[in-house]
Amino acid sequence: MSPSARSSHLRSMLIKRDGDKCVVTGAPNLVHTAHSPGPVRETFIQAAHILRRSIIHNHPGSHIAGTLDIIKHYTKLPTSVIDDMTRMIDQPENGMLLTQELHGLFDNYAWCLHPTHVLHEYTIHWLCDMPVGFENFMDVRFHDCSQSGIHLPNPTLIALHAAVAHVLNLSSAADIIDKVSDQFLDEGPTVPSGNRASREDTLLGCSPIELTTASHQLPTNHYGEAATHTFVRPIY
Numbered sequence: 001m002s003p004s005a006r007s008s009h010l011r012s013m014l015i016k017r018d019g020d021k022c023v024v025t026g027a028p029n030l031v032h033t034a035h036s037p038g039p040v041r042e043t044f045i046q047a048a049h050i051l052r053r054s055i056i057h058n059h060p061g062s063h064i065a066g067t068l069d070i071i072k073h074y075t076k077l078p079t080s081v082i083d084d085m086t087r088m089i090d091q092p093e094n095g096m097l098l099t100q101e102l103h104g105l106f107d108n109y110a111w112c113l114h115p116t117h118v119l120h121e122y123t124i125h126w127l128c129d130m131p132v133g134f135e136n137f138m139d140v141r142f143h144d145c146s147q148s149g150i151h152l153p154n155p156t157l158i159a160l161h162a163a164v165a166h167v168l169n170l171s172s173a174a175d176i177i178d179k180v181s182d183q184f185l186d187e188g189p190t191v192p193s194g195n196r197a198s199r200e201d202t203l204l205g206c207s208p209i210e211l212t213t214a215s216h217q218l219p220t221n222h223y224g225e226a227a228t229h230t231f232v233r234p235i236y
Contacts, residue, residue, distance in 0.1 A: 019145035
């Protein structure tokens, strides 16, 4: 299947699962919604990858071409996990519907999702100044509107996006790198201290986040049953 066909299929699946609206703001898709004045602002909705295809296929010149290298080098994830990421890159578990503005900011790691203690429920964490108008949109809860068993976003992929976002923004990077590595391999720190962010960098921005997982396997169903529950948890 060509990349364009895969993207079209992914968008179709996400429209069904997410109800053809932004998972953050709840704004319906202007393309498919008859105009009717009301309190909910209609907008153009886009299918966003949690981990972008260019991360896996690493196109030269891409401003995020090194993201997979960050994941591989700093977390030293098992090859099986990287292979699962490749398999799921154009699947519903690696996507969600967002407004055009939120999509661009997410792709540029300006914000990420931090999990709560409820599976598939997250809080939004901004790594830049929050744009005006988003103060009331701080929580995201994923569910399958189609009720047909379409996979929900994979917690491991969301956690990896969050970890990369913090690394790229030098916000608690050393803590995140160690936590990811320790949980997957139990080998202790993976990066020599000279290559880590400084203590000053570590204190920038926000509290550390912890990546926790019960095994090396990615979740295999949209309820997260009998699968790894991987999540990023703020440490206060």
